[in-house]
Amino acid sequence: MLSPSFLSWSPPLWFSALALTIDMIIRVVALGVVPHNRRPSAAWGWLLAIFFVPIVGVVLYLVIGRLALPEPRRRRQAAVPTIAGVDDAGGRADWSAPSGAADHSAALPEWVRDAVRLNRRLTGLPLVPAYAAEVLIDYTASLERITRAVEGARRAVHLQFYIFAADASTEPLIRAVEKAHARGVEVKVLMDHIGSLGFPGYAQLVRRLDRGGIPWHRMLPVRPWRGEYQRPDIRNHRKIAVIDDEVAFVGSQNLIDASYNKKKNLRKHLQWRDLMLRVEGPVVAHVDAVFLADWSSESGDAVPPAPPAAPAPMTGPGRILCQVLPSGAGDNPGKDEEANLRLFSQLFYSARTRIIMTSPYFVPEESTLVALTTAAQRGVDVRLYVGEASDHPLTHRAQRSYYEMLLRAGVTIHRHRPPYILHSKFLLIDEDVAIIASSNVDMRSFALNLELDLMVCDRDFVRRMDTVVAAYEDDSSTLGLDEWMSRPLRQKYIDNVCRLTASLQ
Template sequence: MINITFDATWWLVLVFITDLTIRIAAVIIVPRNRRPTAAMAWLLAIYFIPLIGVFLFLLIGNPRLPRKRRKKQEQINGYIRETSEHLDFGTLRPHAPAWFTSLVTLNRNLGAMPLAGDNGARLISDYQQSLDAMAEGIRTAERYVHVEFYILQTDAATDNFFAALEEVAARGVTVRVLLDHWANRGKPYYKQTLKRLTAMGAEWHLMLPVQPFKGKYQRPDLRNHRKLLVIDGTVAFMGSQNVTDSTYNLKKNIKRGLHWVDLMVRVEGPVVASVNAVFLSDWYSETDEVLSDEIDLFSVRSGPGDLDCQIIPSGPGFEFQNNLKLFAGLLYAAQRKIIVVSPYFVPDEALLLAITTACQRGIEVQLFVSEEGDQALVYHAQRSYYEALLRAGVQIWMYQRPYILHSKSMTIDDETAIIGSSNMDMRSFGLNMEVSMLVRGEEFVRDMREVEQGYRDLSRELTLAEWEKQPLRSTVLDNLARLTSALQ
């Protein structure tokens, strides 16, 4: 009888071979179809903390939606492109710059609806007024209300919103609701919200549910971050605000006195069909239900304004990073002034290059961020870019605590703007499903500039001299957070 024993030397050899195999496999697997910064971050994690790094890579290393969902998105994009190719979406403003037309074409090729003319838009910058304006709009509904929000909570601040839904549902209006699963589960009033939706007779579904025992699973930190409301296909709301109290009802926020500051836009005109198309595509993704027979998506009518608008959806269901490409294109197109408002500004190399190059071209560039952070990793990752931005000539305005400036917008020169749900960070570019609206019109940009001035009045400017006095411990934290931000 032969006895085989493993002494310490054999165990060391086995550990060495296993470790070497993991490292070689990581070099082959990790960089494939991944941005160099993300690949490098994952390789560093796997090399320095192998067990944890491999576990995290297996858990969240795939930044794309499951193949079935991506196939649905491709079908939706094809349907929208084919059926809207020759439709009239209003009269466009004359004399569009060539760069603007090329960006519209880019968006269209990546899955956006056509550029629509004859639209009216009204900005709403007051948090409670926005919730009440949406409730007022809901009460005018005659056929349907489509509600899609990253976070949806029934509480004292949103009671009017939910009461409006209950009123229209009671008189036979169809109420369809989508809310992100992971963002809402475990949050205050989650169960109460679902019960209230069920009691009113709303058709509601969770977006991107992580329910493996029900056969529903994807990377758990993929989110549907969109915020939109459509009423009868004639009026829509979209922007950065969730349907919840301005503290998000979280004890840690209430203890720190934090309140969110947001910006929504109410739109009328042909572009409402584009907002509705985003909702219907997400509804189809979650339910397999096609509503095109019930809703004539392309039956549009002129609004009370003269704005050209294009809706750009983005996210892991698309092949390319639609929002990043649009943002970078606008930064390079600017000739005089760029104002960016983003609560989470963690750019990739392309966006950082675009914004610093704009300064070097003599463009005035301003960035609005929050002085206070609500997410430690993102807050420190964002700070790691301040020195490069300040040295390039970017003016950084810090919205003073205890408020979180949560608006997401950009204005370019005097005629072009973007508003929507997308932050300028790697999460919004690669992991979140977002929606943005590109607008051409001097009157809209003037309104945006008034909102920006209001932010400026409540902000202080960060200078390079002040930043250079940062303690070493802050620099270390910022740099470490910057590395983790690339894990996609």
């Protein structure tokens, strides 16, 4: 029990003056340091935290306030075009074709060519063909397709996923990886450290990889006791599988059971709903270049540059035009960051008839919100597909805080019903462009996470994606403004408070 003398104690004048001086110094320094290379909303979020709780705010800022990854890692990411065999990453007027090749985007609408040029300028990667593109919407079937590809591998298996765990659903794939390694196939596995760490089956997977002598690395490891540290909430969120430089899988699905093996998910019978794309052809080399740059970043291995690729035929049966978009805090050093945000914004403003977007975590920054609401107000059919249920309560609450503004602008919101967690990430613009993504439409995917998106410029492919949209719509309810405005005041308050946390980046 505290004594009365302690309760009546007051600090000496010098102590109060010192505390006040330190407090003022923290605030003044923060005013000049925090806004550096940060959008105003993010700067204000950090400044509010520091001004209200100076010590806690400063500690958080020091731990998670740095936007970029270390320079050596960024230099390796800059090598992606060279690794892909692209011999000219910039400096020319023709940004859509490899050096010495014709501009194969000439047949595309002008606004699509603008997007291609922008993406080439941001990433150094040109438009190239895929000879086949298979949309995989069944979670189990997608795992089986990757497994069969690994079983048939002759030269190389490259797997890079945000989450990878050993469980009943991934067991056939893990066995296929072990057998491929045993028969002499070059196997390399990357998994995000923090992304995978909290899931049942991660430790078991690590033990099996080690026991089998299979080369693998944690992506962006946070183990300061081993000298491994960077901002812990910058994560490698890519989902990539490349087999024999011939086949690649990209999209939103992780290598884990559809329930994510969490007890609360099993209790509620929740199942993740994802979308992956299987592609063949020259685009595979560009996907693999992103993998190899990340592998080099984590392993320290040097990756020999590929020779410039010979121009590939861009037309013919089954060929579609694709462009790989790597983005994130570690990519494109010396260039504009947020490559995915810039491409998305360009497409939103270019849309004439429709914007269809599926994103499990929709927490847009200002420019995205303005672009989408502006498109709706000028008559574009803007449809947003999100989940009614979510595995991230804070993010889900923040997402809900944007619904009123979107609905008032004319955006149609479809909420996918439980027990499915809608985790697919894709974007359709008019009848011409689709983006199959690992990126969410949120500030984390735009400013922090390392992502891998694929832009497909092909009308037949977009029509195939329309069938996916129709299936999602059948399993969704349409949110009305009156219904949304009648929700309890307590929910509105919590949603708005959670929205404030979105600015801390």
